[in-house]
Amino acid sequence: PDVIYVPENSVFRLNNRSISWKAPRNSSIQQQIKLLANKVYLLPSGYKVQLVKSANQPLGSWKLIGTRAQPCMTHKPCTVSGGGKSEISKSIADAIIHAPFYVSDLSDSLDAVEKVLSHNYQNRFKNQDRNQDQRSILDQDRSLGSVIQLLTPSDSYTDQHNAFIESIPIETKELVLLLKRLYKPTWGQDWKQHFGVTMINGVPGHELRYQGRLVATNYLRVGYETDKSWRIFRLRKDFSPAQKIQTGDDITASILVPRNWLTVEFGEIENPSVKLVHNCEYRLFQRPDDAIIAGYDHQTEHDLSRSNNFLVNYEPIPQVQAEEIIDDVVHFDEFTEPMKRFIQKVGQNISSESYFCCSSYPRVIAGNPSKNPRYLQNRPDLDNPRDQYVAEMGLRLFRHLTLDDPIHTPVDVVCPGRRNNPPEESVRCLAVFNPIHYLPLPEAFIEFISSMTGKSPSTTGAGSEGALTKGPFNALLPIHDLNAALLSYIISGYNPFVTASGYVGPNFRVDHDISLLVPEVFCRMERHERDPEWLIKNRMLEPVPDLVYQNRTLPSSILGYRITDDFINRFMARIFSHPSVLFTESMLKPELQDLDAFAEGIDNVMSTHRRVAQYYFEDKSIKYAVPPLVALLHIMKDGHYQNKTLKDSEIRGLFKREYVIESEWYQERLISQQNRDIVRSRRIEAYLGTLESTSELQEKKSQIDKQIEYFQSGSYLKSLVGTIGRDPAL
Numbered sequence: 001p002d003v004i005y006v007p008e009n010s011v012f013r014l015n016n017r018s019i020s021w022k023a024p025r026n027s028s029i030q031q032q033i034k035l036l037a038n039k040v041y042l043l044p045s046g047y048k049v050q051l052v053k054s055a056n057q058p059l060g061s062w063k064l065i066g067t068r069a070q071p072c073m074t075h076k077p078c079t080v081s082g083g084g085k086s087e088i089s090k091s092i093a094d095a096i097i098h099a100p101f102y103v104s105d106l107s108d109s110l111d112a113v114e115k116v117l118s119h120n121y122q123n124r125f126k127n128q129d130r131n132q133d134q135r136s137i138l139d140q141d142r143s144l145g146s147v148i149q150l151l152t153p154s155d156s157y158t159d160q161h162n163a164f165i166e167s168i169p170i171e172t173k174e175l176v177l178l179l180k181r182l183y184k185p186t187w188g189q190d191w192k193q194h195f196g197v198t199m200i201n202g203v204p205g206h207e208l209r210y211q212g213r214l215v216a217t218n219y220l221r222v223g224y225e226t227d228k229s230w231r232i233f234r235l236r237k238d239f240s241p242a243q244k245i246q247t248g249d250d251i252t253a254s255i256l257v258p259r260n261w262l263t264v265e266f267g268e269i270e271n272p273s274v275k276l277v278h279n280c281e282y283r284l285f286q287r288p289d290d291a292i293i294a295g296y297d298h299q300t301e302h303d304l305s306r307s308n309n310f311l312v313n314y315e316p317i318p319q320v321q322a323e324e325i326i327d328d329v330v331h332f333d334e335f336t337e338p339m340k341r342f343i344q345k346v347g348q349n350i351s352s353e354s355y356f357c358c359s360s361y362p363r364v365i366a367g368n369p370s371k372n373p374r375y376l377q378n379r380p381d382l383d384n385p386r387d388q389y390v391a392e393m394g395l396r397l398f399r400h401l402t403l404d405d406p407i408h409t410p411v412d413v414v415c416p417g418r419r420n421n422p423p424e425e426s427v428r429c430l431a432v433f434n435p436i437h438y439l440p441l442p443e444a445f446i447e448f449i450s451s452m453t454g455k456s457p458s459t460t461g462a463g464s465e466g467a468l469t470k471g472p473f474n475a476l477l478p479i480h481d482l483n484a485a486l487l488s489y490i491i492s493g494y495n496p497f498v499t500a501s502g503y504v505g506p507n508f509r510v511d512h513d514i515s516l517l518v519p520e521v522f523c524r525m526e527r528h529e530r531d532p533e534w535l536i537k538n539r540m541l542e543p544v545p546d547l548v549y550q551n552r553t554l555p556s557s558i559l560g561y562r563i564t565d566d567f568i569n570r571f572m573a574r575i576f577s578h579p580s581v582l583f584t585e586s587m588l589k590p591e592l593q594d595l596d597a598f599a600e601g602i603d604n605v606m607s608t609h610r611r612v613a614q615y616y617f618e619d620k621s622i623k624y625a626v627p628p629l630v631a632l633l634h635i636m637k638d639g640h641y642q643n644k645t646l647k648d649s650e651i652r653g654l655f656k657r658e659y660v661i662e663s664e665w666y667q668e669r670l671i672s673q674q675n676r677d678i679v680r681s682r683r684i685e686a687y688l689g690t691l692e693s694t695s696e697l698q699e700k701k702s703q704i705d706k707q708i709e710y711f712q713s714g715s716y717l718k719s720l721v722g723t724i725g726r727d728p729a730l
Contacts, residue, residue, distance in 0.1 A: 002386055003393070004033075008044045012064055017051070037062070040390050045069065046398030048390060065240050069398035070267060071391070072523035075248065075277055075411040078448045078468045078485075082456030083417030084501045084515025086286055089246035089380075092220070092516045094298045095290075096241070097232065101178070101208040101215040103171060106197050112172040113179060114192075121150060124161040137176065138183050138191075144238055147180050148573045152580050155566070170578065174217070174234065175208075177577055181237040182210060220575075222517065222582060223510035234577045242523050245391050246380050247409070251280040254411075256488040258722030265399040266408035268527055272657070273492040273722040274410035283310075283376040287457060289511060291359040292369070294334035301335060303377055304359045305342035312374040313363045316355040322347035325358070335360075371457035413522045413530060415497045417515055418447075421454030422506035423597060430454040431506045432559060432601040434588045435514050436567075437498045438532045438541050439560035441655040442646050444496040445486055445629070446558065446636055452608045454502055464612050479621040480727050482629055487669075487724040490628070490660050495532050498560075504583075505590030506597040517575075524574040532561065540567035547591060549599045556591070556602050558646075564588065613637040624729045626665060628654040661721060669725025674717050676726055681708045 010021045012035060019041065020032040035041075041049045046069025054063045079085045103109045117137050125131050135142045137150070151173055153162045179191060187194065196212070198205045208215045218235040225231055254277045259269075266274070288300040295301070303309070317325075322343055326332050332340065339359060346356045362373040381388040395407055423429040430452065439447060451469045465471050467478035468485055489496070499518050504510050528534055535541040541561040547554040565580070565588065572579035591598040613636035616622045622633055631651055634641035644651050653659055660666050685704045691697055710716050 002038070003040050003042060003390055005042050005044075006033075010041070010043065012041075012049055014051075014062065014064055040386075042390070042394060042397065044397055046394035046396070048394055067243050067394075069394035071245070071395075071409060072412050072519075073247065073277075073409050074413045074415055074519050074522055075252075075254075075275065076415055076417060077252070077254070078451065079417040080419050080451055080453035080456070080465050080469050082419040082453065082501060084499065084512050085417065086249055086284065087501075087512040087515035088415070088417075088519055089244050089249070090299065090516060091241055091244055092520055093241045094296065095220060095513070095516060096235065097219040097221070098216050099219065101174070101217045102206050103175070103197065103208050104206065106195070106204055106208070109171060109175055110192050110195065112169065113175045116151075116168060116172060116176050119164065121161075124150075124157050126156060126158055130156075137180060140185060144177065144180050144236065145573055147177060148236070148577065148579070149569070151176065152569050152573060152578070154569060174577060178208075178210075178215065178237055220517075222513050223504070223508055226507050228509075233582055236573075236575060236577055239575055242520055243387070243391075244519070245388055246279065248277055248279050249281055249284040253278045253280050254488075256492055256722075256724055258719075260722075262408050264401055264405045264408065266410055267399075267412075269410050269412060270527075271410075271493045273488075274408075275488065275492060275494065276408060276410055279379065281379065282382070283378055285374055286377045287372060287374050288359070289371075289457070291373070292362060294331060294339075294360045295336055297359065298336050299377075300375070301339040301359045304357065304375065305338040309357075310376040311357050312372075313365075313370040314357040314373050314375070315361045315363045315369075317358060317361060319346055319350045319354045319356060322350070322356065411494065412527075413497065414494045415499050415518060415522070416448075417499045417501050419454040419456045419501055420503040422503055423600060424455060427455045428604045429506060429597045429600040430604050431503045432556070432590055432598055432605065433498065433500045433504070434562045434590060435500050435504055435510075435583060436518065436563045437544075437560050438535070438562075439496050439498055440532075440652075441486075441489055441496075442628075442632060442652060443558055443560045444489070444498075445482070445632055446609060447498065448485065449482060449632065449636065450605075450608050450612045452605065452612075456502070464608055467612075476730075477619070477621045477624065479616060479624045479629070480730060483624070483626045483727055484724050486626065486629060487660065487666075490655055490657055491722060491724065493657065495530075504587050505593040507593045508587055520575055521571050525571060529571070535567065536561060538566065540564055540570065547595075547598075549595060554599055554602045555606060556598075558602075558605065562588065609636040624727070627663070628660075666725065668728050670717055670720045670723070672728040673720055673723070673726035674711060677716075678708060678711045681711060 006019055007021045007023065010019050012019050014035070017035040018032050019035050020030055023029055023031050035051055037051045037053070039050070043049070048067040048069070050065050050067075051062055052065050053061055074088055076083075076085050076088045121137075122134060123131050135146075137147055142150075151165055151168065153165050157165075182194070183191060194211055196209050197207060198209065217237075218239070219232045220235055221230045221232055223231045254275050256273050256275050258273050259266075259271065262274070286300070288297050291297040291300040291304075304311075325343055326347055332343070335343070343356075343358065362369045362371075364370070392407055395401070395409070396403070396405070401407065418433055420431040420433055421427060421429070422431055431454070449467050451465045451467060451471070452463065453465055466474070467482050470478070470481060474481060488494075497518075499514055500510065501512050501515050502510065504514070522530065532541060540563065542564050543561050544556050544559040546557050565585075568579050568582055568588075572582050576582055586592040613633045616625070616633050617637065622630060625633060631641040631644075631654055635646060635651070639645065641651065646652070681704055685701070685708065688697060688701050688704065
């Protein structure tokens, strides 16, 4: 079996690859089994343990990875083309770069580490009341994350402590963090002897070794510098990518239900109503941008090495050229093993009339490689059902559910994506977002109504993709979808975080690196840490201010709130060794890169808002809009509604749950839903009346009679509070 259930008192030992436990618990009888690779060990708590091979080798080439049972469900609705819908569910593992741990001079480096360890950190805070911490760096009660915070500049620290941190070379900090990760109390002060380098020609080398084994370190690309070189950042020594189960890509069905409708345990979410989502696709239409780099996108190379693929915009390569690709050994060796084997197989069966496609060879159109290569990927949970099974069984154990109980995984985080671009020929600038923004509901729905996008490889230009990005796919008037979507957010209390793809500001290209990173960040945040009010209170989100530009005011506050250095230093420290250097000030505040481009971007946003809102007045569908949407559409078109703007409390009050629940128009939606349910039940009753009477049929008629009676009752109408009801205009 691939999945093995073990007792709660199991002890996993890597040194002798064993799992042992006492059975019964308090007896002296010890049971033991082998600890094997390619197996998943499930504990009664739902916690999962695996033995996996690692490129990071301070503890050998194998390590134990533990995964908790309770997931963080991230949902990416209303996301434009190129906004990162697929990337949210892709593993970040393919993007990790492995390299040796470099030291310039081991003796000097270890001496520098000793100075950092012996430094007095007790008086580092400006607020003297916080200077009670006497733990040393190597204290067992201090975590690796705590040490990263200790060595990361902060506004909370004194100028002297920040200056001390800035004076520590990166190499020294890395060694301190490595030592913290590996340190054992039995070493005492004699920790230096565990580290060394290889002697080369009688001279100490530069690749660090721990107890004789080479130490590797892991890096992650997060965008590009202005000269197109990669921005590479070192990951924490204890970082392992999150395990992901895909629940959506391009097309997802969702439903909003009051929390009391769910009769079994469904997690810690506290929203009064919760959103449940389901994938509607069997195969996913992927655009693997980074597959053009041989060996970078492991999943795409694996998929394209198989048969029965549907490919678009890939170059048909004559089979005879397979040998040429193989002969270019430097390039060929960069491919992953599946793609290597595929090309070698093609080269062994050459036919002058046959062709093949390779992941790093998009179709050449007008002399240039296409930027929009596509293929249909089998849904990962269908290709690899074990991961889905393990995740579900872990949840059942954690929540004490039977095999017959349903498993509900409500949405935890809503994070739509936006595609940004610098000014380019006829395409206006749209690069005003920093990596992550929080948009309160009024601002969020202005964004969703316009659904504007920058230039993407998936499209022929920039512009609006229709309300909720559903313009090409919806036969209904968009206003009906907007009514339902807005109600679902107001009633449930979900807070949208918008993530950037393409560019951050006009100068920093990021492609989908942030889209890949964001789920890793959110799943490592506690539930209260994802609350925008808490983030704002703790200065981790700041409001985007209106700016004065050429004697006029830029309404940049329409962008809501954006993450700050404090957010980076706290939450990125759970992934990176040096979070403070991850995003520059000009990336967090794009207006500092180029104020002219930022102003052009804001003007682009506002003009798109006006243009899109005008459609709802021209087709007269605004008469079907719920009151909060009426106000938004007027503000988008005219800048005000009844002489009030987004800054007025009367407008913002329209987006409060209490107002909606008590409103007459919401009650009309509930009554419309009640009446429709009665009509549907009576239709079933009429159909049953046409059938030959049997005892089983009589039982069904009795059930439908009871259902109609319940649907007609006031208690049923009351139970609908917390749903979106039904649009009376439909």
